[in-house]
């Protein structure tokens with residue numbers, strides 16, 4: 050993943066990115082100041098990180114079914130849970146940023162594409178305990194481990210659906226009146242990402258936040274991010290390099306922000 054192109058994109062991002070002081074939009078200034086740059090420790094972080102720590106020591110081997118961007122090379126493969134926890138999960142810094150974004154937004158519903166072992170699902174659920182949380186995962190054995198973790202954490206209101214996003218996402222979108230918070234963290238391919246975005250559009254509203262992971266992962270993902278930013282329904286976007294935030298607020302001028310994290 051850390052090829053020359055990626056490093057170049059990262060350096061370019063660092064060069065262009067601003068802190069809250071370079072931001073003239075009061076909406077974005079507050080978000081950066083109060084939410085993105087809130088680096089204070091929180092008790093809930095330890096609760097979820099203890100579960101991650103156990104996964105990092107878990108020697109059980111499962112069969113991983115890969116329906117994502119790597120599926121052309123990997124199909125079913127035997128993997129140690131500790132290995133998956135090392136390579137596939139959002140690091141604490143990003144998972145905790147997602148937590149704060151949800152605390153701030155207080156959505157009624159949350160959809161996550163890519164449960165994996167359930168770490169970010171737990172952060173999202175703990176940030177809005179009364180929200181309906183739908184998390185989608187293509188690999189049944191990985192999903193079983195996530196369910197174990199939800200049980201361990203007492204997060205009984207997370208609804209995990211197993212299957213290809215192509216089938217499960219439209220089903221969940223059909224179930225809700227409108228979409229409040231969607232986190233796309235799986236299948237980082239251009240067309241798939243654009244499909245997920247398009248499928249969400251009929252149910253987005255003033256308060257919706259869509260988050261796309263790995264917007265610089267490949268040329269295709271960069272193109273998908275550029276198309277999402279340019280969409281007429283999208284007003285504010287915030288590029289945090291590792292993830293991109295997309296808002297549909299009609300009282301905001303159309304503007305793309307690049308913020309240093």
Ligand SMILES: C[S@@+](CC[C@H](N)C(=O)[O-])C[C@H]1O[C@@H](n2cnc3c(N)ncnc32)[C@H](O)[C@@H]1O
Pocket residue numbers: 114115116117118137138139162163164165166167168169170185186187188191212213214215234235236
């Ligand atoms: C990066 S991991 C998610 C990590 C998780 N959000 C976390 O940080 O705790 C992506 C997950 O998406 C799943 N996935 C990828 N493509 C998929 C697809 N087309 N349908 C269903 N699941 C898919 C993979 O099996 C993998 O577990």
